Amino acid sequence: MLSIRNIVKQYAGHRALDDVSLEVESGQVFGLLGPNGAGKTSLIRIINQITAPDSGEVFFNGEQLNQSHIDRIGYLPEERGLYKKMEIGEQMIYLARLKGLSRDEAQKRLKFWFEKLGMETWWKKKIEELSKGMQQKAQFVATVLHEPDLIILDEPFSGFDPVNAEVIKDEILELNKKGATILFSTHRMESVEELCHSIALINKSHKILDGKVKAIRNSYRNDTYFVEYSGTPLSFDGAEPFQIVGDALVDDERNTIKIKLAEGKTSNDVLQYLIPKTHINMLQEVIPSMHEIFIEKVNANSLSHE
């Protein structure tokens, strides 16, 4: 769908993107992650042809990115805004027509969306009369009205209350099911595991990690497990096939410990060791969250640059 190859973008004084390459497969929800100022927005602007890279190439469906692709992309920028004095219905139609829709078609689709999101009564309202959340909802509709193949959302959930954020999330997933590829940037990791198939992590203008979310998380497994058992707290003598990491949680009946397997041992070894000693309620592998991986990678990357 989208293939970004060796993009370099230099601004006066600093390099926003340094040799960044990405592959976004068709039908995916792709997360572009990174701390503020990492270069996410610069990359998104290049894909939207708002700016051009100094070197490198972008391919859209196998073709070199050009003006004809503009109508196939829908873009919701991080800093959102609409014409304040313009009526919302008229404004949505204008934006859709700029993306190549006819007036009638835009009107028809807009009616559908307004009904779907409970916005029917807004048509004649001016943007300045709407609340911030309502404006965002309207802008989301403007982004997807021309049914783009690629929807680019820069920090889509910022500015939404939890209820509306949920509504928008469901709409994004539905659009994805209908075949649209979604590329969204965020620094909120909760939404990533829930939504994204693949991610790329950008820090200080470099891509430092990319791949499928599940694969990345699995590759970051480090033989750590939670063990919950009942009865008196255990004491260990050093002969066990694991090390204790972190503090043990002691509750009247249930005790929890976090363990890291010793070299060459498996979870079965742990069970065999523990079963004679106590009553096991649960043994669960700890798979690092994207949040943890993000922090770890960004910190390591920052350290190595200093």
Place this chain on the structure above:
Amino acid sequence: MNKVLLIIQREYLTRVRKKSFIVMTLLVPALFALMYKVIAYVADDKNDVKVTHIVHVVDSAEVYKDKIKDSQYIKFDYSKRSLKDLKAEVKEQENDLVLYIPSYTPDKTQIFAKKKATLSLSDNIERQLNDIKSGTALVKAGIDTAKLHATKSNVTVSATEMTETGDQSTSIGATYALSFAGAILIYMSLFIYGAQVMRGVIEEKTSRIIEVIVSSVKPFQLMMGKIIGVGLVGLTQFVLWISLSALVSYLTGKNAAVASPVYTFIHNLGANAGYELGCFIFYWISGFLLYSALFAAVGSAVDSETETQQFMFPITLPLLFTYILSVSYLFQKPDSPLAVWLSIIPFTAPVAMMVRVPFVVPPWQLGVSMVLMVAGFIFTTWVASRIYRVGILMYGKKVNFKELGKWFFYKE
């Protein structure tokens, strides 16, 4: 539908539908009409002297006896009373005066009154006294005053231009009026509509819609769409002003009542109306394109209207300079080297050339000026668009001319 056309359509319709546009379109001719009414009222000296003044004349030498005539509001009373008595009496009277003509020096007359006599009143008296004295002197010298009156002439000058299509009579006054009105109209339009372009750009930037728009169209298309849209708004407003002025003057039958610059301009178009109007439209459009591109670049470089000052001044300086020169110097010497140069340099040509057009401009000068005008707006549009494409996405940066220069050289 072409995207630039869509943008032009939006820019045009949102502005024309605004209440302020309708109010301005109706109000400006009305305000001018009102202004001229007030001026006409003030200038009319019949409004000045409404009360009857009685002038007591003390003329012991009887130089002017039976010769001073009453007018509508000034009655003369040829009194035998003493100056002292009359002065005491007049002191109590609001509108009465004493005219004292000393017996030995009848040329040095004096007026006594409670309030200082108005100019029209003392003028009237002075004129009468002078006429009487010179009349008496002529008679004394043996000159027949009736014959003398017959020799008085009333010469007027009417200037005639010799052109290839024959001699044409035009009044000098009308030519000046046309020259003056043309310069004012161009000057005002460039400011009013140029500032509208700038405000439009700032609005898109501060509302942050700009990034959505430039993900659909190229910044250059957006800029041109806005400039052309606002330009059409300006032309619409002019057409409405002219039609309204014509309508009002038709209804009231009084031209003076609607004498706005627009009307003055249209009214004074001479036999060369087509040529003069053509020049006006050409310089209006090309001047607008040239300056509004610069205004757009300024709008893109700032975050709010208050920050525009530092850029506005240097940009509008040539215009202001030419305008001030136009109304003071250029239209008296439309063929001077300064006028020729100013009417050729694109930044000053729209105003300076409109001053010269009602007089005779050599075709080659007009040709050079027009070619440079077109080259000029293509150049400013090109420069402005390079600054604009960077500026619209730049926030929270203190910008100066050096910074603008850097933007100009940025790659895509």
